[in-house]
Amino acid sequence: MTAKFSVVATGGTFDEIHLGHLAILTKAFEMGDKVVIGVTSDEYAANEQRKGRLTHRYEKRVTNLRRAIRENFGKVTYEISKLTTPYGPTVLTGKVKALVVSRETASVGSEINKIRARKGINALAIIIVEMIKAEDGARISSSRIRTGEIDSMGRVLKGA
Numbered sequence: 001m002t003a004k005f006s007v008v009a010t011g012g013t014f015d016e017i018h019l020g021h022l023a024i025l026t027k028a029f030e031m032g033d034k035v036v037i038g039v040t041s042d043e044y045a046a047n048e049q050r051k052g053r054l055t056h057r058y059e060k061r062v063t064n065l066r067r068a069i070r071e072n073f074g075k076v077t078y079e080i081s082k083l084t085t086p087y088g089p090t091v092l093t094g095k096v097k098a099l100v101v102s103r104e105t106a107s108v109g110s111e112i113n114k115i116r117a118r119k120g121i122n123a124l125a126i127i128i129v130e131m132i133k134a135e136d137g138a139r140i141s142s143s144r145i146r147t148g149e150i151d152s153m154g155r156v157l158k159g160a
Contacts, residue, residue, distance in 0.1 A: 008097065008098045009037075009038065010037055015054045015056055016055060017064055041083060090112050097124065134155070
């Protein structure tokens with residue numbers, strides 16, 4: 001299958017890599033020849049996190065993400081960009097052509113396109129990936145994994 005876009009972006013905190021992250025990355029790698037993956041800085045994540053502290057610092061999150069990409073996708077073309085805002089490199093140039101987001105973060109795509117329009121940059125195609133649910137029907141999230149409620153595959157842990 002040939003990718004639809006030369007450069008696709010996606011982003012997240014990637015504290016506990018889980019099936020939801022893999023679904024977004026799968027779609028990004030399907031849609032782009034190259035994928036720019038924004039990973040929130042520790043400072044930005046601390047300001048934005050409302051559901052508990054991060055388990056891993058930025059460098060460890062990037063290392064874990066690179067390992068997950070290697071193990072799940074093999075040899076793909078990507079780069080990691082440190083996010084200090086919700087927008088990252090998507091508002092700096094027109095190189096990024098599409099943004100892969102979850103249903104939960106889709107509104108960020110609209111904000112990015114408004115900023116791009118003000119700068120005279122063409123709008124991004126917004127590709128929405130539905131949230132992945134755990135076996136209990138609630139969404140899989142790093143915060144649920146951190147609290148021991150579920151594992152990274154969405155299995156409910158005993159006693160949770």
